[in-house]
Amino acid sequence: MTKGRLEAFSDGVLAIIITIMVLEIKVPHGDSEFKALIPLLPIFFSYLLSFIYLAIYWNNHHHLLHSAVKVSGGIMWANMHLLFWLSLLPFVTGWMGENDFAPNTLFLYGIVLLMSAAAYFILQNLIIKKNGKNSKLSDAIGKDIKGKISLVLYVIAISVAFFSPMISGIIYASVAIIWMIPDKRLERLFED
Amino acid sequence: MTKGRLEAFSDGVLAIIITIMVLEIKVPHGDSEFKALIPLLPIFFSYLLSFIYLAIYWNNHHHLLHSAVKVSGGIMWANMHLLFWLSLLPFVTGWMGENDFAPNTLFLYGIVLLMSAAAYFILQNLIIKKNGKNSKLSDAIGKDIKGKISLVLYVIAISVAFFSPMISGIIYASVAIIWMIPDKRLERLFED
Amino acid sequence: MTKGRLEAFSDGVLAIIITIMVLEIKVPHGDSEFKALIPLLPIFFSYLLSFIYLAIYWNNHHHLLHSAVKVSGGIMWANMHLLFWLSLLPFVTGWMGENDFAPNTLFLYGIVLLMSAAAYFILQNLIIKKNGKNSKLSDAIGKDIKGKISLVLYVIAISVAFFSPMISGIIYASVAIIWMIPDKRLERLFED
Amino acid sequence: MTKGRLEAFSDGVLAIIITIMVLEIKVPHGDSEFKALIPLLPIFFSYLLSFIYLAIYWNNHHHLLHSAVKVSGGIMWANMHLLFWLSLLPFVTGWMGENDFAPNTLFLYGIVLLMSAAAYFILQNLIIKKNGKNSKLSDAIGKDIKGKISLVLYVIAISVAFFSPMISGIIYASVAIIWMIPDKRLERLFED
Numbered sequence: 069m070t071k072g073r074l075e076a077f078s079d080g081v082l083a084i085i086i087t088i089m090v091l092e093i094k095v096p097h098g099d100s101e102f103k104a105l106i107p108l109l110p111i112f113f114s115y116l117l118s119f120i121y122l123a124i125y126w127n128n129h130h131h132l133l134h135s136a137v138k139v140s141g142g143i144m145w146a147n148m149h150l151l152f153w154l155s156l157l158p159f160v161t162g163w164m165g166e167n168d169f170a171p172n173t174l175f176l177y178g179i180v181l182l183m184s185a186a187a188y189f190i191l192q193n194l195i196i197k198k199n200g201k202n203s204k205l206s207d208a209i210g211k212d213i214k215g216k217i218s219l220v221l222y223v224i225a226i227s228v229a230f231f232s233p234m235i236s237g238i239i240y241a242s243v244a245i246i247w248m249i250p251d252k253r254l255e256r257l258f259e260d
Numbered sequence: 261m262t263k264g265r266l267e268a269f270s271d272g273v274l275a276i277i278i279t280i281m282v283l284e285i286k287v288p289h290g291d292s293e294f295k296a297l298i299p300l301l302p303i304f305f306s307y308l309l310s311f312i313y314l315a316i317y318w319n320n321h322h323h324l325l326h327s328a329v330k331v332s333g334g335i336m337w338a339n340m341h342l343l344f345w346l347s348l349l350p351f352v353t354g355w356m357g358e359n360d361f362a363p364n365t366l367f368l369y370g371i372v373l374l375m376s377a378a379a380y381f382i383l384q385n386l387i388i389k390k391n392g393k394n395s396k397l398s399d400a401i402g403k404d405i406k407g408k409i410s411l412v413l414y415v416i417a418i419s420v421a422f423f424s425p426m427i428s429g430i431i432y433a434s435v436a437i438i439w440m441i442p443d444k445r446l447e448r449l450f451e452d
Numbered sequence: 453m454t455k456g457r458l459e460a461f462s463d464g465v466l467a468i469i470i471t472i473m474v475l476e477i478k479v480p481h482g483d484s485e486f487k488a489l490i491p492l493l494p495i496f497f498s499y500l501l502s503f504i505y506l507a508i509y510w511n512n513h514h515h516l517l518h519s520a521v522k523v524s525g526g527i528m529w530a531n532m533h534l535l536f537w538l539s540l541l542p543f544v545t546g547w548m549g550e551n552d553f554a555p556n557t558l559f560l561y562g563i564v565l566l567m568s569a570a571a572y573f574i575l576q577n578l579i580i581k582k583n584g585k586n587s588k589l590s591d592a593i594g595k596d597i598k599g600k601i602s603l604v605l606y607v608i609a610i611s612v613a614f615f616s617p618m619i620s621g622i623i624y625a626s627v628a629i630i631w632m633i634p635d636k637r638l639e640r641l642f643e644d
Numbered sequence: 645m646t647k648g649r650l651e652a653f654s655d656g657v658l659a660i661i662i663t664i665m666v667l668e669i670k671v672p673h674g675d676s677e678f679k680a681l682i683p684l685l686p687i688f689f690s691y692l693l694s695f696i697y698l699a700i701y702w703n704n705h706h707h708l709l710h711s712a713v714k715v716s717g718g719i720m721w722a723n724m725h726l727l728f729w730l731s732l733l734p735f736v737t738g739w740m741g742e743n744d745f746a747p748n749t750l751f752l753y754g755i756v757l758l759m760s761a762a763a764y765f766i767l768q769n770l771i772i773k774k775n776g777k778n779s780k781l782s783d784a785i786g787k788d789i790k791g792k793i794s795l796v797l798y799v800i801a802i803s804v805a806f807f808s809p810m811i812s813g814i815i816y817a818s819v820a821i822i823w824m825i826p827d828k829r830l831e832r833l834f835e836d
Contacts, residue, residue, distance in 0.1 A: 073651055073706055075265055080464075080659030083272030087280065088663065090347050092671065095284065095354035100362035119347070123340040127333070130265055141703070145824070148699040155666050155695070162671035170676035248337070267457055272656075275464030282539050283472065287546035292554035311539070315532040319525070322457055440529070459649055467656030471664065474731050479668065479738035484746035503731070507724040511717075514649055632721070 071139050074147060078129060081151045085158060086122045089115055092162035111165030114177075117244060118161040121181065124247040125154060125188070136195045146194050150187035156180050171229050174236045178226035181240065185219055218243050263331050266339060270321060273343045277350060278314045281307055284354035303357030306369075309436060310353040313373065316439040317346060317380070327397040328387045338386050342379035348372050363421050366428045370418035373432065377411055410435050455523050458531060462513060465535045469542060470506045473499055476546035495549030498561075501628060502545040505565065508631040509538060509572070520579045530578050534571035540564050555613050558620045562610035565624065569603055602627050647715050650723060654705060657727045661734060662698045665691055668738035687741030690753075693820060694737040697757065700823040701730060701764070712771045722770050726763035732756050747805050750812045754802035757816065761795055794819050 093111050096104040129150075136143075160180045164173035192212070225239035285303050288296040321342075328335075352372045356365035384404070391397055417431035477495050480488040513534075520527075544564045548557035576596070609623035669687050672680040705726075712719075736756045740749035768788070801815035 070706070070710060073655065073710075076268060076652060077655045077659055077702060077706075079265065079269045080272055080656055081663055083269055084276055084660055084663040086343075087273055087276040087347055088667065090351060091280065091283075091667075093351050095351060095358055097358060100355070100359035100364045102364055105368075116344075119340075119344055123337070126269060126340075127336055130262070130269075130336075134262060134265075144703055144706075145699070148695075148702075151662075152692075152695055155663055159666060159669050159671060163676070166671055166673060167676035172676045172678055176681075268460060271457065271461045272464055275461055276468055278535075279465055279468040279472065279539055282543060283475075285543050287476065287543060287550055289550060292547070292551035292556045294556055297560075308536075311532075311536055315529070318461060318532075319528055322454070322461075322528075326454060326457075460652060463649065463653045464656055467653055468660055470727075471657055471660040471731055474735060475664065475667075477735050479735060479742055481742060484739070484743035484748045486748055489752075500728075503724075503728055507721070510653060510724075511720055514646070514653075514720075518646060518649075 071133060071136060074139055074144060075130075075133050078133075078147060078151065079126075081155065082122060082126050082129070085154055086119060086126075089118055089158040089161055092158065092165065110168045111162070114161045114165030114169070117240060118157050120244045120248065122154065122157065124244065125150075125184070128188070128247075132192060132195060136199055138198050140194070140198050143191065143194050143198060146187070146191040150184065150191050153180055153184040153187050157184070169233055169237055171233045171236075174233050174240075175226055175229040178222055178229060178236065178240065181243075182219065182222040182226065185215070185222060189215060189219070214246065218246070263325060263328060266331055266336060267322075267325055270325075270339060270343065271318075273347065274314060274318050274321070277346055278311060278318075281310055281350040281353055284350065284357065302360045303354070306353045306357035306361070309432060310349050312436045312440065314346065314349065316436065317342075317376070320380070320439075324384060324387060324397075328391055330390050332386070332390050335383065335386050335390060338379070338383040342376065342383050345372055345376040345379050349376070361425055361429055363425045363428075366425050366432075367418055367421040370414055370421060370428065370432065373435075374411065374414040374418065377407070377414060381407060381411070406438065410438070455517060455520060458523055458528060459514075459517050462517075462531060462535065463510075465539065466506060466510050466513070469538055470503060470510075473502055473542040473545055476542065476549065494552045495546070498545045498549035498553070501624060502541050504628045504632065506538065506541065508628065509534075509568070512572070512631075516576060516579060520583055522582050524578070524582050527575065527578050527582060530571070530575040534568065534575050537564055537568040537571050541568070553617055553621055555617045555620075558617050558624075559610055559613040562606055562613060562620065562624065565627075566603065566606040566610065569599070569606060573599060573603070598630065602630070647709060647712060650715055650720060651706075651709050654709075654723060654727065655702075657731065658698060658702050658705070661730055662695060662702075665694055665734040665737055668734065668741065686744045687738070690737045690741030690745070693816060694733050696820045696824065698730065698733065700820065701726075701760070704764070704823075708768060708771060712775055714774050716770070716774050719767065719770050719774060722763070722767040726760065726767050729756055729760040729763050733760070745809055745813055747809045747812075750809050750816075751802055751805040754798055754805060754812065754816065757819075758795065758798040758802065761791070761798060765791060765795070790822065794822070 093108055093115060096108070157180055160173070160177045164170075164177045167173045189212075192215075221239050221243050225236045225243075228239075229236040285300055285307060288300070349372055352365070352369045356362075356369045359365045381404075384407075388397060413431050413435050417428045417435075420431075421428040477492055477499060480492070541564055544557070544561045548554075548561045551557045573596075576599075605623050605627050609620045609627075612623075613620040669684055669691060672684070733756055736749070736753045740746075740753045743749045765788075768791075797815050797819050801812045801819075804815075805812040
């Protein structure tokens with residue numbers, strides 16, 4: 069019941085974040101030439117990347133909360149904390165896209181991804197703690213290698229943003245691809 | 261349960277897409293003459309067309325998921341893929357409306373409709389596969405003639421956009437009308 | 453189940469419409485004087501009026517669908533039709549507010565209210581038809597005097613908009629007040 | 645059932661309010677220097693403050709409605725009244741942030757917080773009245789000292805806004821912190 073409303077609110081916020089990002093792709097006024105769209109391409113690709121990230125977050129959030137039985141005040145705040153960082157994604161996505169993946173923008177994009185990942189990590193740990201360390205959920209997540217590798221990769225990408233923006237961008241895309249591969253651990257638990 | 265949240269998230273995204281499109285109809289500032297609204301008419305009509313398309317997608321999506329019993333990670337990603345293409349609809353709708361249905365804009369609008377239809381097709385097939393080829397859903401959808409005709413019509417409309425924008429526009433409107441006629445196949449299944 | 457998703461989608465659209473209207477009240481840039489807010493007052497009042505109208509629609513829509521047992525494809529389209537007209541409310545609200553309740557804007561505002569009311573009327577009749585003319589819902593709505601009076605009042609307000617904008621505005625406010633008084637008929641049914 | 649839809653609509657509106665606020669943090673166009681972000685810092689902090697306030701409202705609203713058994717027409721309108729004031733939060737947040745926490749903007753921000761708190765107070769009382777003065781909910785809320793202190797603090801902050809904007813801002817932040825500490829009273833009830 070209560071979990072249901074937490075899910076519903078999170079769904080609402082995630083749905084809005086994922087959709088308002090597209091508002092950054094501004095319609096070129098009074099110009100129907102295809103070349104009017106060329107300056108929009110970096111914005112489109114930054115949108116695509118962030119769309120995938122938000123889809124991953126929704127997917128994992130969905131599995132995580134599905135497995136939870138009990139919800140506490142702390143879990144609610146940890147969830148809000150995650151939503152806060154994700155809500156900044158449209159801004160950094162827009163800034164990155166409008167400046168053609170400039171180093172500073174890749175740096176800030178990485179910071180928001182890192183903070184979101186950290187917020188997710190906190191939420192996950194609180195849910196495991198509340199639902200018992202020997203719960204199915206705890207077993208399913210295990211050592212959370214994927215989660216930890218992501219954090220390390222974000223830190224690397226942020227660090228190299230000023231020296232090699234391209235490598236930084238490739239790392240962000242790679243982390244997204246790693247996570248798009250469905251999380252068998254949670255999915256297995258979830259089908260039982 | 262899980263299906264419920266997939267539906268809720270999709271509802272959220274579709275509701276936002278259908279509503280933010282109207283933000284493209286910009287309020288004329290400091291002008292209360294009716295003639296200030298005339299330049300907005302093409303935007304209004306492109307909005308109307310896209311509203312109908314999104315209503316159709318919501319309707320069919322609703323029936324499709326209602327019939328599904330099992331949901332997999334693949335289905336979730338196929339659903340996200342569909343939502344991605346539909347999320348681009350406000351942009352192409354705005355571009356088309358602001359440029360008075362110019363050929364290039366009709367072309368791009370068709371591409372987004374075609375990709376959305378293809379994404380829906382993939383989602384539908386994954387759901388049938390997951391729920392059994394002999395399931396009620398599979399019987400109900402059958403050969404999906406309407407779906408296949410739509411794909412062909414989109415391709416035709418896209419192809420002729422540069423030669424005869426009017427025919428292209430008429431085809432988009434016709435496909436919408438074809439789908440507004442309720443899908444008896446699914447509705448029948450759905451009432452059982 | 454199916455009704456649930458129709459309600460969820462409608463809730464989503466209504467929630468977005470009611471909230472994006474406030475985006476028309478543009479933050480005055482670089483001016484913290486109170487007098488910078490004065491030009492926003494008509495926009496604020498038009499927002500307040502439309503907020504109340506949308507709250508009324510949500511309230512009545514909620515009762516109407518709560519009472520319905522069966523939902524058909526026709527009902528879904530009638531619902532989409534209603535949402536379409538209501539989705540135009542932010543535009544006409546903004547136009548009216550930004551032009552200080554000019555006659556033309558009051559006229560158009562009334563047209564959208566009238567079309568919304570007509571769409572609601574169609575939806576209501578389809579639901580009664582589907583659920584039986586002798587159903588509790590049918591009894592509860594009865595002759596729907598309030599609904600019919602509203603339609604007449606909208607027509608009067610639209611007609612006088614060009615001659616006496618003030619009377620027109622007073623009528624819109626009055627209809628809102630009439631509906632804010634809770635609908636005992638439906639509420640009674642609803643508590644049984 | 646009915647309560648469920650009231651919650652769903654409120655969740656939708658709150659999710660949208662919390663997310664569209666971030667649209668006020670406008671992406672700096674064609675400037676990837678970090679110093680382009682400096683003018684956005686006050687907007688960022690005003691966003692953070694309002695995000696926390698809305699999270700608190702969602703949290704408390706969630707507990708309040710969870711505890712309610714019966715919902716009336718009056719409760720629905722009291723809920724709409726609360727949502728109305730909260731819907732003005734993005735505007736006053738943007739005005740405050742864009743004017744570097746100028747006295748006038750702190751004053752207006754406080755007015756909206758005060759009106760929201762008053763609206764919440766009315767909603768709470770109506771729910772207690774409807775669900776019985778001796779209900780668990782009534783016991784849990786008790787004398788609502790936190791709620792009353794907040795009202796007083798808002799009045800003080802509003803009063804001193806013109807003399808000492810800093811104190812005013814500190815009070816708003818303090819009230820937020822007071823409420824972030826989970827409400828044991830309701831949470832206890834809620835776990836039974």
